[in-house]
Amino acid sequence: MAKKEKKQAAEKPYKKPIIKKRKPNRSIAGDIFLYLFLILVAFIMAFPIIYAVSSALKPLDELFKFPPRIFAQHPTMDNFSDLFVTMGKSWVTFSRYLFNTVFITFVGTAGHLIIASMGAFVLAKYEFPGNATFFKIVTVAMMFTGYVTQIPNYLLLNKLGWIDTYWSIIIPAFASPMGLFLMKQFMEGLPTSLIEAAKIDGASEWRVFRQIVMPNVKPAWMTLIIFSVQALWNNKASMYIYSEERKTLVYALQQIQSGGIARTGQGAAVLVVVMIVPILIFVFSESQILETMASSGLKD
């Protein structure tokens, strides 16, 4: 019976060339409806972001126009330059907040990438006692939010004397479980023969890691980077950092927004600065990130 069916299938081509792209179980009406629905949802999803960007570009008189327009009629960059000019006069300048955030994000992400990849490499490619147990614990750590550990972390950082320094944000970010998890899952797809070949040629483990493994998992780099940047760039850091001159951009954003209606334009401008960086990184590395996420599944 099955053979017969197979034969039939072999004789009569399953798809005709003209409708090659269409799958058999789809109706045209359904597809049109689907497209319309997706466009509508996409518009709803994008609207707040578009609105934020356009209000950052609006000059003052347009910001308070009623009824409001979605797009700025005379777009200007005044709000952005205001950030540096008016806030350049306050004792902690806007550029300082920007620097703090950039520094924390950059160092935290770089360290996380290196440390998590090193751990992921041995977890994925070597058998050793404690291997599976450790990975299981890391997986469990993904199941609760950072808020659970915030108070003991605070006490610990206090003991270490890192409160009110950049390190209170940077060092814990190194150990984010998500990065290790994704990196390990992705490295498992790497052919073991590649590593063995390098070993036979006399490369040390460190060299294998640096010159064979890391260049081959570049897509996973981008994934770790986007998750780490997203977490650090949006870090308010108000719990661990008290000094005004070490506060981050998101904190400055809140300050500006609480400055009331006169600061609406600048608030929108900071909002754009805050959100544009993670989005841009994602836009430029989307295909690599999706490649990594394909191996993100949790197996039993």
Added chain:
Amino acid sequence: MSNVNTKAVDAKDMNMFQKYVTLRKHEAGVAWKKAKARKMCYLFLAPYAILFTMFYVVPVVTSIYYSFTYYNILEPPRFIGLSNYISLILEDDIFLVGIKNTFMIAIITGPLGYILSFLFAWLINELPRWVRSVAVIVFYAPSIAGNCYVIFSVFFRGDAYGYVNAFLMDLGLIDKPILWLINPQYMLPICMLVILWMSLGTGFLSFVAGLQGVDKSQFEAGYMDGIKNRWQELWYITLPNMKPMLMFGAVMSITQAFGVCDVTMALCGYPSTDYAARTIVTHLFDYGFSRFEMGYACAIATILFLIMILCNKAIQSLLRRVGT
């Protein structure tokens, strides 16, 4: 007679025990040898393992320990048994409000966000490549756009100039502006709306990637076996193939759903009117960082931890049955 018997059993037990011990010793020895042979591995893992232990394992343990004490940082912790938990559940009405709100938000936005993530990942899966990548950006952007959700406080402003109010008044649905973010009645629904807007996050990416990886030949085989429409395709072929991603996505959305605090704090204020938008995490902040009652705050953290872990385990055992 019976004496002899017990002796024999004893001897047998001893024998078993000794065997067990030697076996264990042998195993430990083998493991030790293996570990020695793999010294490099431990060196590689060490930096991560140390930091991970410091900032994830130890805090959970100490948090559980402090939850049984009275600790205000200035004095050393004093052991008080379960009284933190007792007063949390029996006396702290605001905590119960927080629990109620957190569960409301988690039960509505968690599953809904999860289903939406999968639904949209599935719907855009068959679009042409470039349309798909644009769609992924549009859907994913809100969740990485950081504080972009504060823009909703402009939309939902309480006066007649708030856009939602103005719109509804134009339509004649309401005749005076509604205080969206101050009236306890509307706070939670609005927060849920915003959370749903941001819910297509990491899980969504995982789904998109996973759907791309489903073996196409399985669909062809499915058509032969008489799968009639996209829903059957989804249930019999796509979902079983996606199980690992579904698990991962579930972990992500549960963690997010119970950790809600940023959105409610930014939109409804902290503290919010009548504590109507208080969640477990905001309560934790209140006691941890405003009142410095660390022991009490740790009890809250421990409860949150247990809720999250148990919920994850329950959902995972549920998901194992998908497609069977």
